[in-house]
Amino acid sequence: MTEMDGIAAIILAAGLSTRMGHPKLTLPWKDTTILGEVVSTLAAIEIPDILIVTQTAQTPLNKHIQQLTSKYPARIVQNESFEREDMLTSIQYGLKAIKPSYTSALIVLGDQPQIQEDTVRRIISAHRQSDAQIIIPSYLMRRGHPWLISQPLWSKFIQFQRPLTPRDFLDQHRTVISYIIIDNDSILQDIDTPEDYQAFKPT
Numbered sequence: 001m002t003e004m005d006g007i008a009a010i011i012l013a014a015g016l017s018t019r020m021g022h023p024k025l026t027l028p029w030k031d032t033t034i035l036g037e038v039v040s041t042l043a044a045i046e047i048p049d050i051l052i053v054t055q056t057a058q059t060p061l062n063k064h065i066q067q068l069t070s071k072y073p074a075r076i077v078q079n080e081s082f083e084r085e086d087m088l089t090s091i092q093y094g095l096k097a098i099k100p101s102y103t104s105a106l107i108v109l110g111d112q113p114q115i116q117e118d119t120v121r122r123i124i125s126a127h128r129q130s131d132a133q134i135i136i137p138s139y140l141m142r143r144g145h146p147w148l149i150s151q152p153l154w155s156k157f158i159q160f161q162r163p164l165t166p167r168d169f170l171d172q173h174r175t176v177i178s179y180i181i182i183d184n185d186s187i188l189q190d191i192d193t194p195e196d197y198q199a200f201k202p203t
Helices: 034-044 059-071 087-097 117-129 151-159 166-172 194-200
Strands: 007-012 049-054 074-078 104-109 134-139 147-150 177-181
Touching (some): 034 049, 034 059, 034 117, 049 059, 059 074, 087 104, 087 166, 104 117, 117 134, 117 147, 117 177, 151 166
Parallel strands (some): 007 049, 049 074, 134 177
Antiparallel strands (some): 104 147, 134 147
C-alpha cells in the first residue's frame, strides 16, 4: 500500500490551443514537452492511473500522447463530445473511465507544467486526513489546479449538463469543499498564449 493507492489523475488535454495559435501541449519544456512535464510529475509521485483526455481531431498531439503512454502509467481517453472551451465533458469522460476500485480523482490541467509534486502530495494528504469530498488548493483566495473529487460525487458530476460548468458544480457543493493554502501561484499558472509560454518556460 502506498499513499497514492486509489488515486487517479485526469489530465485535460482536449483543448484546441486557439489562443496559442498552434498545439501548445507539445511545445518544449525542460527536457520534454508541456504535457510531458505534467505527466512525468504525476508519475514521479507514483499516481497509479493517469488518464489523458483528448479528442480525435488532435492528430499530432495524439501521437505524442502515445509516446507518453509507452513511458508512463498513462492512457488515452477520447472525449467524443468535445466543444470549444469544454472542460465539463472532458472531466466526465475521465471520471467514467476510472476503474471502480478507485476512490478519488485529481483534475489536472494539461497546460500547467508548473505543477509541483509537493502541492499534489498536500492535496492527497488533506484528502486522507479529512472527510471533505472535494479538496482545492488556494492562493490568495483564488482556486487553483489540480483539485480532487471523491468517488461519491462522481455520478453527480457526470449528470451535469452544459451550459453548466465545473465551476458551477463546485459552487453548488461548496459545503463539502476543503481548501488548502498554497504559498505560491503555481496552482494558477497555465499556458494559454505565446506570452505565457515565454514568461513561464524554464530558461
